[in-house]
Amino acid sequence: xxxxxxxxxxxxxxxxxxxxxxxxxxxxxxxxxxxxxxxxxxxxxxxxxxxxxxxxxxxxxxxxxxxxxxxxxxxxxxxxxxxxxxxxxxxxxxxxxxxxxxxxxxxxxxxxxxxxxxxxxxxxxxxx
Numbered sequence: 125x126x127x128x129x130x131x132x133x134x135x136x137x138x139x140x141x142x143x144x145x146x147x148x149x150x151x152x153x154x155x156x157x158x159x160x161x162x163x164x165x166x167x168x169x170x171x172x173x174x175x176x177x178x179x180x181x182x183x184x185x186x187x188x189x190x191x192x193x194x195x196x197x198x199x200x201x202x203x204x205x206x207x208x209x210x211x212x213x214x215x216x217x218x219x220x221x222x223x224x225x226x227x228x229x230x231x232x233x234x235x236x237x238x239x240x241x242x243x244x245x246x247x248x249x250x251x252x
Contacts, residue, residue, distance in 0.1 A: 147192035201232045
């Protein structure tokens with residue numbers, strides 16, 4: 125099985141982790157992450173940026189819109205765990221599945237305004 129297929133299968137599994145929390149997956153798509161990078165999504169400090177761009181450019185990403193009650197972004201971020209997988213709690217996505225700080229498995233918006241902007245990049249008809 126090639127690397128892209130492994131990443132895609134992992135993305136499929138991650139797409140269903142939110143269901144027990146009462147959150148709904150409303151949209152998803154497999155996309156080229158170069159568009160993500162070029163549109164200015166914030167992905168870390170400059171020294172960190174080059175390695176992140178290289179990692180994110182290796183294969184397509186699964187992008188998703190998850191909806192739920194007020195502050196859903198905060199619920200999703202808590203499910204993701206801290207950015208460094210070595211420090212992330214067991215039971216979180218990064219704690220259970222992550223290995224390298226520089227090869228982050230998931231990204232989640234940190235506010236409603238960030239979510240609106242990021243959704244607009246991949247699903248222009250949904251933004252706002």
